[in-house]
Amino acid sequence: MGRVTSSDVARASGVSRTTVSYVLNAREGAxxxxxxxxxxxxxxxxxxxxxxxxxxxxxxxxxxLVVCVLPDWPTGPVxxxxxxxxxxxxxxxxxxxxVHHARDERPLSDLWPVVTPRAVVGLSAFTPxxxxxxxxxxxxxxxxxxxxDPHRPGALTASQGGVGGLQVQxxxxxxxxxxxYAYPTDPRLAGFADLRLAGVVRRCADLGxxxxxxxxxxxxxxxxxxxxxxxxxANPPVTAVAAYNxxxxxxxxxxxxxxxxxxxxxxxxxxxxxxxxxxLVTPALTTVSQAAEVQAGHLAAQVVDALDGGxxxxxxxxxxxxxxxxxxx
Amino acid sequence: MGRVTSSDVARASGVSRTTVSYVLNAREGAxxxxxxxxxxxxxxxxxxxxxxxxxxxxxxxxxxLVVCVLPDWPTGPVxxxxxxxxxxxxxxxxxxxxVHHARDERPLSDLWPVVTPRAVVGLSAFTPxxxxxxxxxxxxxxxxxxxxDPHRPGALTASQGGVGGLQVQxxxxxxxxxxxYAYPTDPRLAGFADLRLAGVVRRCADLGxxxxxxxxxxxxxxxxxxxxxxxxxANPPVTAVAAYNxxxxxxxxxxxxxxxxxxxxxxxxxxxxxxxxxxLVTPALTTVSQAAEVQAGHLAAQVVDALDGGxxxxxxxxxxxxxxxxxxx
DNA sequence: CTGAAAGCGCTTACAG
DNA sequence: CTGAAAGCGCTTACAG
Numbered sequence: 001m002g003r004v005t006s007s008d009v010a011r012a013s014g015v016s017r018t019t020v021s022y023v024l025n026a027r028e029g030a031x032x033x034x035x036x037x038x039x040x041x042x043x044x045x046x047x048x049x050x051x052x053x054x055x056x057x058x059x060x061x062x063x064x065l066v067v068c069v070l071p072d073w074p075t076g077p078v079x080x081x082x083x084x085x086x087x088x089x090x091x092x093x094x095x096x097x098x099v100h101h102a103r104d105e106r107p108l109s110d111l112w113p114v115v116t117p118r119a120v121v122g123l124s125a126f127t128p129x130x131x132x133x134x135x136x137x138x139x140x141x142x143x144x145x146x147x148x149d150p151h152r153p154g155a156l157t158a159s160q161g162g163v164g165g166l167q168v169q170x171x172x173x174x175x176x177x178x179x180x181y182a183y184p185t186d187p188r189l190a191g192f193a194d195l196r197l198a199g200v201v202r203r204c205a206d207l208g209x210x211x212x213x214x215x216x217x218x219x220x221x222x223x224x225x226x227x228x229x230x231x232x233x234a235n236p237p238v239t240a241v242a243a244y245n246x247x248x249x250x251x252x253x254x255x256x257x258x259x260x261x262x263x264x265x266x267x268x269x270x271x272x273x274x275x276x277x278x279x280l281v282t283p284a285l286t287t288v289s290q291a292a293e294v295q296a297g298h299l300a301a302q303v304v305d306a307l308d309g310g311x312x313x314x315x316x317x318x319x320x321x322x323x324x325x326x327x328x329x
Numbered sequence: 330m331g332r333v334t335s336s337d338v339a340r341a342s343g344v345s346r347t348t349v350s351y352v353l354n355a356r357e358g359a360x361x362x363x364x365x366x367x368x369x370x371x372x373x374x375x376x377x378x379x380x381x382x383x384x385x386x387x388x389x390x391x392x393x394l395v396v397c398v399l400p401d402w403p404t405g406p407v408x409x410x411x412x413x414x415x416x417x418x419x420x421x422x423x424x425x426x427x428v429h430h431a432r433d434e435r436p437l438s439d440l441w442p443v444v445t446p447r448a449v450v451g452l453s454a455f456t457p458x459x460x461x462x463x464x465x466x467x468x469x470x471x472x473x474x475x476x477x478d479p480h481r482p483g484a485l486t487a488s489q490g491g492v493g494g495l496q497v498q499x500x501x502x503x504x505x506x507x508x509x510y511a512y513p514t515d516p517r518l519a520g521f522a523d524l525r526l527a528g529v530v531r532r533c534a535d536l537g538x539x540x541x542x543x544x545x546x547x548x549x550x551x552x553x554x555x556x557x558x559x560x561x562x563a564n565p566p567v568t569a570v571a572a573y574n575x576x577x578x579x580x581x582x583x584x585x586x587x588x589x590x591x592x593x594x595x596x597x598x599x600x601x602x603x604x605x606x607x608x609l610v611t612p613a614l615t616t617v618s619q620a621a622e623v624q625a626g627h628l629a630a631q632v633v634d635a636l637d638g639g640x641x642x643x644x645x646x647x648x649x650x651x652x653x654x655x656x657x658x
Numbered sequence: 659c660t661g662a663a664a665g666c667g668c669t670t671a672c673a674g
Numbered sequence: 675c676t677g678a679a680a681g682c683g684c685t686t687a688c689a690g
Binding site: 003004048050054055057058065074076077079080083084087088091096098099101105106110113114115116138219220221224247250251253254257276277279280281 | 381383428440442
């Protein structure tokens with residue numbers, strides 16, 4: 001409801017709408033007197049003129065909006081960082097970023113009659129139906145895949161299996177042979193967890209170790225105690241646990257403590273993420289860091305490249321994973 | 330770039346654009362034969378017709394989009410929950426929600442030429458300039474204030490001072506008289522921290538206790554040790570610490586442990602949020618819970634009411650704060 | 659029961 | 675140096 005239109009500005013400054021448009025959009029070949037320019041700008045400011053986004057978009061035939069579809073993941077610093085880098089990279093191209101929080105109850109298709117963005121960036125795969133609808137609406141679809149699909153690699157992707165591998169490598173180097181895996185119970189994490197666990201399994205096989213004993217662990221002591229009991233009852237017992245992330249690792253630590261087991265003496269524990277709490281607990285948590293900033297920057301570069309036609313993909317960010325060795329493993 | 334338009338559908342089904350519009354929008358008084366309806370729908374589906382959001386918006390004179398402006402806060406479960414409730418409440422009114430992550434480097438004013446939403450929901454106050462521009466663009470501005478402004482109360486608001494008050498009350502009830510406050514160093518948290526600290530100060534005064542000794546604490550052991558040293562050196566020494574939130578409380582716990590002090594024997598600690606880690610550390614953290622879901626629902630109701638004209642504000646959610654007593658205080 | 663026409667606000671060839 | 679006119683795609687009175 002842009003109350004005041006370019007016609008109002010034209011009338012107020014005694015020129016045509018054409019001239020208003022030229023002045024306000026600083027058109028190149030515009031041979032308009034400085035006096036007229038000033039008059040138009042003053043009128044626009046005085047009237048509080050704001051151009052209609054709908055009209056500009058309709059006229060231009062394309063929108064300058066990009067929508068990022070955020071899967072139903074727990075948000076945190078990593079997602080923040082991704083969004084931030086993306087918004088900055090797009091802003092340099094004159095594109096604005098807005099974020100949609102996906103939920104099954106709110107179908108993506110409800111969005112397109114309301115806004116038709118230039119492009120949609122998905123952090124995980126869309127359903128074929130959603131993808132079809134977007135393409136038909138003329139929306140460019142950019143997917144940064146979660147899955148490890150060799151045909152369509154993505155930034156978030158490359159490292160998930162590597163994370164698990166790095167955990168095992170560190171544990172094996174310390175002489176552990178029988179490992180456990182602490183798998184998260186939040187269903188929203190299953191996609192990532194499966195990827196990381198696969199990396200654990202693969203590396204165990206590579207090193208000639210038995211497969212890890214997988215136990216679900218939720219974020220309370222009782223659940224962790226159950227897992228610990230299972231691990232210690234195994235024959236031979238588990239002496240080292242790789243956890244899905246630091247939060248889960250904290251739970252494992254609590255379970256171990258409740259059972260009177262020493263860390264890393266009886267059981268070693270390694271997490272993922274290097275959250276602040278990792279260095280604050282006792283024993284301090286050994287973990288895998290992921291260089292979220294670097295990965296977020298790379299992801300943004302991939303999206304920009306896809307928008308530019310895909311001809312100039314950014315260089316691989318290289319080894320992005322780091323081992324943070326503290327006391328727990 | 331909605332390739333196929335309603336004219337294409339009209340041509341393909343042998344009717345006018347009017348009829349296409351009536352059929353596709355299921356217009357009430359539409360006296361159109363079932364056969365025609367089917368023909369139009371089939372043609373639309375076959376062609377993959379998607380209406381142009383820009384054209385609908387221009388024609389209607391108003392958008393069905395609502396933008397929520399997220400201040401530069403660290404996101405987490407609380408923000409997720411707020412957004413979720415908001416999106417659901419708006420969806421019931423046929424409005425779609427998209428989120429803008431505010432940053433000083435990305436001025437809000439860059440957004441309006443790209444999308445002109447029906448309303449903008451701010452989780453904290455806008456600059457007067459931004460607010461003016463939005464109003465002139467015909468955008469309804471709904472602010473759910475962070476500040477405790479008696480003229481414009483907001484959901485997130487009411488409780489911040491209360492959080493601090495509740496912390497002190499619990500500490501005082503256990504006999505503590507000399508308190509410390511662990512203030513976060515992340516500048517993005519200052520707004521909330523000031524509100525909570527003010528609540529602490531106020532309650533101390535009410536109870537006839539000396540004002541708290543405020544120390545900055547970042548999320549590492551060294552910083553916490555510095556704060557602990559200052560607290561213990563005071564005369565009389567601090568025997569109880571209220572922390573900005575659970576993360577900061579975890580740091581304080583680590584600092585206390587490093588200094589060989591017993592919790593709660595030498596120093597009691599109380600946090601805010603009841604994050605999962607609170608129950609996983611030793612000693613388990615006593616904390617204040619905030620019923621984020623309830624507050625998020627209330628906030629969504631406030632926004633919907635404001636959009637409806639403000640005549641029917643939702644009932645106060647009542648007492649939303651809870652004390653979670655564990656071992657640390 | 660269905661169609662021709664106007665108009666939302668903008669930008670941009672095209673004429674002067 | 676500036677203006678009149680067309681057209682982006684849609685919906686909706688208004689006529690038949």
